[in-house]
Amino acid sequence: MNYRDIVSNSLWKQNPGLVQLLGLCPLLAMSNSIVNAAGLGIATILVMALSSGMIALLRGFIPYEIRIPVFILVIAALVTGVDLAMNAWLHKLYNVLGIFIPLIVTNCIVLARVEAFAAKNPPLAATLDGAMMGLGLTLVLVALGAVREFVGGGTLFAGIEMVIPGARAVQVLPADYPGFLVAILPPGAFFSLAFLIALRNWIDARASERAKNQPPAAAPALEGVSS
Numbered sequence: 379m380n381y382r383d384i385v386s387n388s389l390w391k392q393n394p395g396l397v398q399l400l401g402l403c404p405l406l407a408m409s410n411s412i413v414n415a416a417g418l419g420i421a422t423i424l425v426m427a428l429s430s431g432m433i434a435l436l437r438g439f440i441p442y443e444i445r446i447p448v449f450i451l452v453i454a455a456l457v458t459g460v461d462l463a464m465n466a467w468l469h470k471l472y473n474v475l476g477i478f479i480p481l482i483v484t485n486c487i488v489l490a491r492v493e494a495f496a497a498k499n500p501p502l503a504a505t506l507d508g509a510m511m512g513l514g515l516t517l518v519l520v521a522l523g524a525v526r527e528f529v530g531g532g533t534l535f536a537g538i539e540m541v542i543p544g545a546r547a548v549q550v551l552p553a554d555y556p557g558f559l560v561a562i563l564p565p566g567a568f569f570s571l572a573f574l575i576a577l578r579n580w581i582d583a584r585a586s587e588r589a590k591n592q593p594p595a596a597a598p599a600l601e602g603v604s605s
Contacts, residue, residue: 381506388510394487395518395571396578401487404478405519406567410530413537415523417471418478419516421460423509425482429453430496430508437497449492454483470540487515518574525570530561 394400408418432452433440440448461479464472472479482488491511496504527536532551539545560566 384503384507385510388507389514393514393518394511395515396575400490401485401515404481404485406564408475408478409519409522409526409567410562411527411536412520412523413535413541414474415519418475419519421464421479422482422515423512424460425453425456426488426491426508426512427505428456429488429492431501431505433492433496434499434501434504445497449489453488457483468541487511521574522567522570526561526566529558530566531557
């Protein structure tokens with residue numbers, strides 16, 4: 379099992395937010411600030427890593443015919459634990475995220491990775507795959523949150539006091555910046571995501587062009603060959 383390929387596929391080649399386009403509802407709804415995006419992203423990482431590892435451990439005991447209900451049951455139990463933990467320790471952020479934490483149960487990213495990878499691979503590889511897929515989604519969430527928060531209000535880390543008492547948001551633009559309301563509304567989420575997808579595709583296209591333009595490696599010269 380090549381763990382480097384797992385990381386590369388999860389963060390770039392098969393990124394759930396930019397390539398597979400899975401879980402767009404929470405991706406677009408909770409990416410209006412860095413703090414909200416990171417909070418939901420961390421919860422998703424925990425659920426994906428734990429559920430993938432657990433399913434990989436139990437896969438030999440789960441009958442094929444009822445695997446999907448069992449997968450959902452395991453995911454729901456883990457989401458309940460994460461939901462209760464956030465309610466206890468990050469209550470203000472929990473109130474902001476609202477229904478989107480319980481809805482991780484129905485997030486197609488989680489079930490898709492459990493079915494496609496965890497149910498067919500050993501526990502360590504499955505746990506790494508789940509964690510990296512969650513991290514890939516979280517990076518997209520945070521990038522969207524940063525762009526939308528900056529353009530929409532001229533700040534970064536708004537709401538950080540919900541996680542770190544006494545901390546304050548960073549006012550990047552002047553205090554009299556009127557803001558750009560569209561950025562923090564649903565259309566702003568679609569425009570920002572489209573920009574990130576286009577940027578990723580452009581980077582891949584440039585890398586492909588550079589690979590094509592590289593001269594082929596010269597064959598090693600043969601020494602000591604008599605005619």
